[in-house]
Structures are given as structure tokens and as C-alpha cells.
Amino acid sequence: MRPAGEESKNPWKALNYRLLGPFRGGRVVAVSAVVGQDNTYYFGAVAGGVWKTTDGGLNWHPLFDKEKNASPSIGAIAVSESDSNVIYVGTGEACIRGNIVGGNGVYKSIDAGKTWNFIGLPDTHAIGRLIVHPKNPDIAFVAALGHPFADNEERGIFRTRDGGKTWEKVLYKDAKTGGIDISFDPSNPNILFAALWQAKRTPWSMDSGGPGSGLYRSADGGATWKELKEHGIPEGVKGRIGVTVSGANPIASGP
Numbered sequence: 001m002r003p004a005g006e007e008s009k010n011p012w013k014a015l016n017y018r019l020l021g022p023f024r025g026g027r028v029v030a031v032s033a034v035v036g037q038d039n040t041y042y043f044g045a046v047a048g049g050v051w052k053t054t055d056g057g058l059n060w061h062p063l064f065d066k067e068k069n070a071s072p073s074i075g076a077i078a079v080s081e082s083d084s085n086v087i088y089v090g091t092g093e094a095c096i097r098g099n100i101v102g103g104n105g106v107y108k109s110i111d112a113g114k115t116w117n118f119i120g121l122p123d124t125h126a127i128g129r130l131i132v133h134p135k136n137p138d139i140a141f142v143a144a145l146g147h148p149f150a151d152n153e154e155r156g157i158f159r160t161r162d163g164g165k166t167w168e169k170v171l172y173k174d175a176k177t178g179g180i181d182i183s184f185d186p187s188n189p190n191i192l193f194a195a196l197w198q199a200k201r202t203p204w205s206m207d208s209g210g211p212g213s214g215l216y217r218s219a220d221g222g223a224t225w226k227e228l229k230e231h232g233i234p235e236g237v238k239g240r241i242g243v244t245v246s247g248a249n250p251i252a253s254g255p
Contacts, residue, residue, distance in 0.1 A: 020057030029093050032077040034084050042113065044074025046093040047101045052113050063113040070116070073101035076130035080137035085112045088119075088140050088164070090127030094180060096148040098203045103127060106142060108164050119164030123147075123154040128180040128197075133189055138163040141170075141222060143179030143194060148201045151175035157182060157194050159222045170218075171225045176200065177212030180240055186247045190221045195241035213238035 030044035039056040042063075049064030049072045064070060076090035092103020105122040109115060124144035133139035139161050146155025155178035157171035171179065177198040185191035198212030215233060216225040 020053075020060075022051055022060040022062075027093075027095070029095050030074045030077040030090075032079045032087075034079050035081045037084065040084075042077050042079065042087065044077050044089065046073050046075075046095070048072055048074075050074055050077065050089055050113065063109075064116070067107070067116055069104075069118070070107055071102065071104045073103050075103060075127040076142075078130040078132045078140065080132045081134045083137045086110055086132070086137040087113055088130050088132060089116070090124070090130045090142055090144075092124065092126040092145075094126040094128035094145040094178075096126060096145070096199060096201050096206070098201060098206075100126070100148065102148075106130070106164065119160075120167050121154060121158060123152060124158075125152070125154075126178070128178075129182050131182055131184060134184065134186075135189070139221075140164070141182050141192070141194075142167075143182045145178035145180055145197065145199070146175075148199070150200075155179065156196070157222070157225075170222045171196070171216060173198075173212045173214075176210070181243050183244045185245045190219065192218045192222055193243045193245065194218070194225065195243050197240050199240070209237040209239035213241065215241055215243060 027046045028043055032042045034040040040054050042052050044050050051060045052063055053060050071091040073092050075093045078088045080086035087109045089107045102125050106119050107116045108119045125147040126145040128145050129143040131141050142158040144155050146152050157179045158167045159170045160167050173196050177196050180197040181195040183193050194216045196214050198210035200207045215228045218225045
């Protein structure tokens, strides 16, 4: 028996995690809910494609099995807040182990996952995050880590403003450094924060961090970026950085 009043002090105390499945696909690094649909979720397995539930996880349905040319490795999923039929998927996990499955770019659905189209960035290899503008489903950003085992140019932060027909590389450091995370300020989507990570794998080793790693801010919708080196950012080698902005206390007027 818990002491009287304990639940009121800690309302999460009585909650327990439970496995929802599905029972295949290996690790999961990409999950997205759907605004306004409490029981609908998408998840991407690192070697098992994209899955969907519409009943809160009681049943899951594979969505990528017919995509013969798509990589089964899913690194990021984003569902448009303004049009839940629009889903962007970035292939290639950015949790770079020694035996990962590589990606082959970005895919998009405009019918809630029934059908998919390839929309570019084929040489990004590993995608750490994908976000969609909250009011415009044609504007999306990709944080592409790039080739985990070699230098390559198709890495950094990419932006589309036409639903994936064309992409701009809006933040780039060098061929050794890629994008790993990106987030909108929820009070102003023209303000974004993005993290770059200098990292490289071999089958037997991992190099994480270096002069390419850093945290960046844009105040003009991703057109230009400024590295944040002050305001409490530690000095020295920076490894993988995760970034998000509080919805309860947004910082649109921040530095």
C-alpha cells in the first residue's frame, strides 16, 4: 500500500510502461504522433520500415513493405501538424553502430502512409531528424548526418519549401560533419535551433566530436545561421548534441 496522498504528490507514480509492439524490426529511433488523433502513431524501425497504429498500439500495420527501392532503415519521421495526411520519412539511422543499415534519402506520403514517393537527398546515408513547418506542410527540414564511414558532401541541414521537389543545403560545416538534430521554436517557426555532429565510424572504432560539432540558431526560417558559443555552452570537444525548445517557456526573444 502506498501512503495516503502519495499519488497526488507524484501523479506519474502509478503509471507503468508496457510493450506495444510490433514484434519485429529491431531498434527504433523514429516515432511520431498525429496532432488531433490520440490513438494514431507512426514508428520506424532501423531495419524494418515504417509502421502505423490507429488504435493506440493494439494493432500495427507495415507501410513500407511494397517500397522495393526504399531503404528499410528509418532514421526520422515527421507528420505535418496542419495536414495529417502529409508524412516525411528520412531513411538511414543516425545512431551509428558498427553494423548499421544505410539510408537512401527522403520519402513522402500525402495519403497518411498508403503510398510513398521518393523526394530526394539520396546520398545523405543517415538522417538524425526531420521536422515540418507547423502551418505549411510544404516546408520541411532534414538534419542529415551523412555517410557514417566516409567523408561526403550531402550532409548538414537541408530545407525544402516546395514539398520536396527541390532542396537547399542551408547549414553546412564540412565533409566530416553532419546534421544530427533540429527544432522549431514553437512560438515562432522562423526561429530554429540545429545541432551539427562531427563523427565517423569504422567497423571496429568510433570517433565522436571535433571542431565541426556545434549548436546553431536561425532567426529567418533557416536561411542563415549563427553558431551559439556563449550563454553557457561548454568549451572543448563537443559530441552529439540534442536540442529542443520548451513549449511552456519558448525563447523567441532569446539571443
